[in-house]
Amino acid sequence: MSASDQFFNDGAAYERVMGRWSRRVGDIFVDWIGVPKNLHWIDIGCGTGVFTEQLIRHCSPAAVSAVDPSAEQMAFARDRADLKMVEFHAGDAQDLPFPDNRFDVAVMALVIHFVPDPGKAISEMARVLRPGGWAASYVWDYSVGGSPTAPLAAAMKTIGLESRSPPSRQATSMPALQQLWRSANLDQIATRAIHIPVEFADFNEFWNSITAPGGPAGKTIAEMSPNSRQDLRKALQERTPVMADGRVAYEACANAIKGRKTI
Numbered sequence: 001m002s003a004s005d006q007f008f009n010d011g012a013a014y015e016r017v018m019g020r021w022s023r024r025v026g027d028i029f030v031d032w033i034g035v036p037k038n039l040h041w042i043d044i045g046c047g048t049g050v051f052t053e054q055l056i057r058h059c060s061p062a063a064v065s066a067v068d069p070s071a072e073q074m075a076f077a078r079d080r081a082d083l084k085m086v087e088f089h090a091g092d093a094q095d096l097p098f099p100d101n102r103f104d105v106a107v108m109a110l111v112i113h114f115v116p117d118p119g120k121a122i123s124e125m126a127r128v129l130r131p132g133g134w135a136a137s138y139v140w141d142y143s144v145g146g147s148p149t150a151p152l153a154a155a156m157k158t159i160g161l162e163s164r165s166p167p168s169r170q171a172t173s174m175p176a177l178q179q180l181w182r183s184a185n186l187d188q189i190a191t192r193a194i195h196i197p198v199e200f201a202d203f204n205e206f207w208n209s210i211t212a213p214g215g216p217a218g219k220t221i222a223e224m225s226p227n228s229r230q231d232l233r234k235a236l237q238e239r240t241p242v243m244a245d246g247r248v249a250y251e252a253c254a255n256a257i258k259g260r261k262t263i
Helices: 002-006 011-033 050-059 071-078 118-128 150-158 174-183 203-210 216-222 226-239
Strands: 040-044 063-068 086-090 103-109 129-140 187-200 248-260
Touching: 011 050, 011 103, 011 129, 011 187, 011 248, 040 050, 040 118, 050 063, 050 103, 063 071, 071 086, 103 118, 118 129, 118 174, 129 174, 150 226, 174 187, 174 248, 187 203, 203 226, 203 248
Parallel strands: 040 063, 040 103, 063 086, 103 129
Antiparallel strands: 129 248, 187 248
8 A cells, every 4th residue: 555655645635636526435335334333443544534534424433543654644634623533553554553353344445546465455454354344445446437537537648648547446346346355255245336426616626626736647747847738738628528507527436345254
């Protein structure tokens, strides 16, 4: 998971690019997991604490541990008023700093595509779960262009640019996720595709949000010349459907998966 640090280490920028969309999926995801209250949770790759906040609000946990490799992201999360109960730990999803059989629920929200070895990370999720515990995750489906930033990546490609892609985006399809969960010996596996609307008041809001310098594509754009940025803006505008009232609206898709540790 250390690769995620090079993509998102600015909490405010992450909120601007992705926060509102991750919340929309997260609200659906935590309800879908369907576990009882008063359990012990671990949020792996907590980032800015967006999802940590949601699980506390929806699931009333007894305790929450949150892990992330980015000190900047965790500092942002610690400032959230609703996360005072959370124990934060610097750590790597591929080598969690906890003993076996520690938690009732382990979650990864928009993390697995940043992990260099997703299989190792899911095995670690299973390791720290108690027997009967649940491992659950959701991630944008890059195999179908499901990320809220997909229009920007497509526009960059038309002018000969490649955005900085997450290292394990191939792990985001539903078949790939199912194989990861099976390989970690998790049972009772269930999946769900979650579709959400993505909309902006106008093209200017869309451009300013999607090109914020904190994200992978934003970092590439920040290094471009003014003329190249203008070419990209034009390419994006030509490819972007605009509603009659000026709004930009399209759909994003995330894949969710959960499985149970039975041994």
